[in-house]
Amino acid sequence: LYMGANVTGQYEDANLVVQPLPYGPRKVVVRGGYNGRYLPSGHLLYVHGGSVLAVPFDLDRLVVAGHAVPVIASGSTVAGGGAQFAVSAHGTLVYAPGQTGLNAVPIDWMDRDGKTRPLRTMPANWSSPSFSSAGRRLAFDSNESGQAGVWGADWQRAMASRLTRRP
Numbered sequence: 001l002y003m004g005a006n007v008t009g010q011y012e013d014a015n016l017v018v019q020p021l022p023y024g025p026r027k028v029v030v031r032g033g034y035n036g037r038y039l040p041s042g043h044l045l046y047v048h049g050g051s052v053l054a055v056p057f058d059l060d061r062l063v064v065a066g067h068a069v070p071v072i073a074s075g076s077t078v079a080g081g082g083a084q085f086a087v088s089a090h091g092t093l094v095y096a097p098g099q100t101g102l103n104a105v106p107i108d109w110m111d112r113d114g115k116t117r118p119l120r121t122m123p124a125n126w127s128s129p130s131f132s133s134a135g136r137r138l139a140f141d142s143n144e145s146g147q148a149g150v151w152g153a154d155w156q157r158a159m160a161s162r163l164t165r166r167p
Contacts, residue, residue, distance in 0.1 A: 001044070003034045011035075016046055018062045029064055030055070035083040041091060045071065047083045052095070084127065088135030092155065094119075096126075107140070109155050119158050126151070139163070 004026075005014035016030035030036065033046035033053070044057045044064070051073050056066035072085065072095055085095035093110045107119040107126065129140040138153040142162075153160040 001029075001036050001038050003036060004028070005034070012048065016044065020062070027062055029057070029062065030068075037087065039087055039091075040089050045085075045087060052083065052085055084129065086129040086131050086138065088131035089133065090135040092131070092135055094129055094131075094138055094155070107138075107153070107160075109158065117158060119153055119155075119160055 001016060001018050003011070003014050004017045005011060011034040012032060014032070014034040015028045016033045016036040017026050018029050019026045030044065030046055033048045036044055036046040038057065038059070039045055039054075042057060042059065043054045045052060045054050047053070048068075051070045053068040054071045055064050055068040057063070058065040071093070085093065087093050091112060094107055095110070096107060107129070108116040109119065110116045126140045126142045129138055131138055136155065138155065140151055140153070142149060142151050149162050150164045151160050152163045
């Protein structure tokens with residue numbers, strides 16, 4: 001699954017494309033979406049119009065199998081076609097609410113009932129969240145006080161700590 005865009009920076013007009021590896025034919029599955037992710041629940045998650053949407057997806061036929069619904073209104077988009085959200089294999093969603101940029105934005109944990117709580121001890125300038133395979137920890141990049149590095153967060157304790165430092 002990848003994003004295909006004709007014009008750099010115009011991601012609202014981009015498409016989500018699937019291509020079986022290694023040499024299968026390309027197929028557009030969502031028009032007007034970007035930053036697509038396939039979830040183990042059988043859904044595609046993607047960004048359009050500043051919101052994160054979910055749509056059922058038939059993995060065997062490689063087709064959308066229903067209508068898209070908003071998961072996060074006023075989503076979590078950033079310049080360059082990115083989006084600040086991640087979903088664990090167990091269905092836990094974490095995201096930065098609203099448009100992100102250079103301002104400090106907390107990471108909010110959302111449970112299956114839609115209840116959210118912010119991550120404590122959070123660095124200000126973060127990006128690229130990714131869940132561990134077990135879904136208990138979250139890794140993300142941060143440039144806290146000019147010190148780039150990777151941070152790890154434990155969602156049960158809602159705490160984050162620096163894992164690495166980059167020069």
